[in-house]
Amino acid sequence: xxxxxxxxxxxxxxxxxxxxxxxxxxxxxxxxxxxxxxxxxxxxxxxxxxxxxxxxxxxxxxxxxxxxxxxxxxxxxxxxxxxxxxxxxxxxxxxxxxxxxxxxxxxxxxxxxxxxxxxxxxxxxxxxxxxxxxxxxxxxxxxxxxxxxxxxxxxxxxxxxxxxxxxxxxxxxxxxxxxxxxxxxxxxxxxxxxxxxxxxxxxxxxxxxxxxxxxxxxxxxxxxxxxxxxxxxxxxxxxxxxxxxxxxxxxxxxxxxxxxxxxxxxxxxxxxxxxxxxxxxxxxxxxxxxxxxxxxxxxxxxxxxxxxxxxxxxxxxxxxxxxxxxxxxxxxxxxxxxxxxxxxxxxxxxxxxxxxxxxxxxxxxxxxxxxxxx
Numbered sequence: 001x002x003x004x005x006x007x008x009x010x011x012x013x014x015x016x017x018x019x020x021x022x023x024x025x026x027x028x029x030x031x032x033x034x035x036x037x038x039x040x041x042x043x044x045x046x047x048x049x050x051x052x053x054x055x056x057x058x059x060x061x062x063x064x065x066x067x068x069x070x071x072x073x074x075x076x077x078x079x080x081x082x083x084x085x086x087x088x089x090x091x092x093x094x095x096x097x098x099x100x101x102x103x104x105x106x107x108x109x110x111x112x113x114x115x116x117x118x119x120x121x122x123x124x125x126x127x128x129x130x131x132x133x134x135x136x137x138x139x140x141x142x143x144x145x146x147x148x149x150x151x152x153x154x155x156x157x158x159x160x161x162x163x164x165x166x167x168x169x170x171x172x173x174x175x176x177x178x179x180x181x182x183x184x185x186x187x188x189x190x191x192x193x194x195x196x197x198x199x200x201x202x203x204x205x206x207x208x209x210x211x212x213x214x215x216x217x218x219x220x221x222x223x224x225x226x227x228x229x230x231x232x233x234x235x236x237x238x239x240x241x242x243x244x245x246x247x248x249x250x251x252x253x254x255x256x257x258x259x260x261x262x263x264x265x266x267x268x269x270x271x272x273x274x275x276x277x278x279x280x281x282x283x284x285x286x287x288x289x290x291x292x293x294x295x296x297x298x299x300x301x302x303x304x305x306x307x308x309x310x311x312x313x314x315x316x317x318x319x320x321x322x323x324x325x326x327x328x329x330x331x332x333x334x335x336x337x338x339x340x341x342x343x344x345x346x347x348x349x350x351x352x353x354x355x356x357x358x359x360x361x362x363x364x365x366x367x368x369x370x371x372x373x374x
Contacts (some may be wrong), residue, residue, distance in 0.1 A: 186284060
């Protein structure tokens with residue numbers, strides 16, 4: 001691990017301790033870009049805040065050396081930080097289920113980061129495959145139950161001793177009243193902060209008659225406490241169609257772990273690219289640090305070429321600023337992303353020719369220009 005100093009030279013009023021875990025592939029490039037943006041903000045804050053970074057080398061390269069995705073005491077070490085800034089996990093030397101459960105899910109599950117927030121943002125200058133985006137204001141957020149559901153990790157493989165073709169695998173989805181209620185209340189509270197106060201619940205209770213029926217019942221019960229918020233309950237297959245056909249009807253979409261994972265990727269693709277998608281893994285009670293990461297993967301095909309899209313990671317940094325209560329700074333970062341994108345400084349996945357550093361430079365320049373008096 002390496003220790004870096006905050007940019008600001010004067011003792012700041014508030015210093016946030018951030019654990020950086022770039023992990024694998026393009027994760028290294030985009031985390032470095034996000035750190036540059038955050039340190040620029042800190043340097044511009046006149047001593048209001050700073051970031052104290054500590055970087056951890058965990059990931060698939062670490063696995064090659066140790067046979068583990070993170071240190072044995074990694075979770076205990078991370079507890080001392082205010083937040084975690086994550087890159088991407090996965091490489092060809094480690095099976096995906098081992099790399100994911102050994103690092104990212106190991107953190108989200110053990111730190112009870114039960115609320116996963118994935119905004120769907122349409123950036124200026126980015127051509128969406130959705131024709132409706134050309135002349136319709138679209139802006140919604142997917143709230144993902146992040147601690148149980150289909151990714152609870154319950155199940156097993158048995159009966160392999162009976163010979164080829166006879167093994168049985170069970171993958172059990174877990175739905176609890178408590179887990180459903182807390183993510184739904186979180187979604188309703190979020191909806192109250194938005195211009196369109198609406199929560200759309202995603203279900204599949206026609207086919208999953210136990211877990212998703214419980215999900216529906218809890219949603220109906222919780223909705224009674226929020227008479228000011230419009231509601232709807234939509235089957236997941238119908239919701240996937242609604243993302244394409246009537247996205248203007250969406251504001252907050254709450255779904256189970258698997259359903260929200262898929263739908264949020266669809267939303268990001270409709271916005272132009274997974275490279276611009278941000279996310280926050282929150283422990284709202286703040287008993288543990290929350291983790292902020294871009295949605296895209298490690299992208300082995302372009303890793304090391306310096307052409308990865310840093311926008312998802314930088315937008316995730318804005319979500320981290322919101323978590324710290326630095327709302328004005330978060331809006332500045334989002335505005336700078338829009339300025340850079342609208343001016344044509346974009347990576348190739350969203351129709352541009354710029355590289356990672358050039359996009360990051362443009363976002364930093366927009367941040368600096370915004371401070372210059374007219």
